[in-house]
Amino acid sequence: xxxEALKKIGENxxxxxxxxxxxxxxxxxxxxxxxxNVSRLExxxxxxxxxxxxxxAGAIGVNAGVFFKGVK
Amino acid sequence: xxxEALKKIGENxxxxxxxxxxxxxxxxxxxxxxxxNVSRLExxxxxxxxxxxxxxAGAIGVNAGVFFKGVK
DNA sequence: AACATACTTATCATATATGATAAGTGCCGG
DNA sequence: CCGGCACTTATCATATATGATAAGTATGTT
Numbered sequence: 132x133x134x135e136a137l138k139k140i141g142e143n144x145x146x147x148x149x150x151x152x153x154x155x156x157x158x159x160x161x162x163x164x165x166x167x168n169v170s171r172l173e174x175x176x177x178x179x180x181x182x183x184x185x186x187x188a189g190a191i192g193v194n195a196g197v198f199f200k201g202v203k
Numbered sequence: 204x205x206x207e208a209l210k211k212i213g214e215n216x217x218x219x220x221x222x223x224x225x226x227x228x229x230x231x232x233x234x235x236x237x238x239x240n241v242s243r244l245e246x247x248x249x250x251x252x253x254x255x256x257x258x259x260a261g262a263i264g265v266n267a268g269v270f271f272k273g274v275k
Numbered sequence: 276a277a278c279a280t281a282c283t284t285a286t287c288a289t290a291t292a293t294g295a296t297a298a299g300t301g302c303c304g305g
Numbered sequence: 306c307c308g309g310c311a312c313t314t315a316t317c318a319t320a321t322a323t324g325a326t327a328a329g330t331a332t333g334t335t
Contacts, residue, residue, distance in 0.1 A: 166282075199267045
């Protein structure tokens, strides 16, 4: 469950965002944050909470469960 | 993303635990917590972090993504 | 060279999750 | 009725996520 997991989750979020051609700026806008907080999340530099994951999932249109794909 | 979501996630955790015939006490043991913290999590009274979900998922042998089933 | 876009890094205050302890409820077997 | 088991509720200190701001990098365009 190390920080590897957080990195992997960040990468998964980034992939889902890029799949939909959304910029970090646009995502930040949709969730009502400032841009750096999106960057930090995708970089795996934060141990996000459920609510944070759900906001992002809602904004890009996926179930938050997908962020855990391949996370051990 | 209301607190409904947190409740649903708690219920999902409880279901997965019960499926495997594990008590809260046993789960607490496996993750190295005291019992009340498991109760609180399953009751949806906390906005858990990724690491918390991963610990529980590891202890009961599922991918943490399943905790988000049916969560909108 | 100046500018714009997309993103990263560092840092801060405030809110809150975590992990602990103590005390409670409900149920069942003896 | 009593002890034990499974779980809940309340509350605390400490660590840290969130949300904000300021300043940086990299790449491409005019």
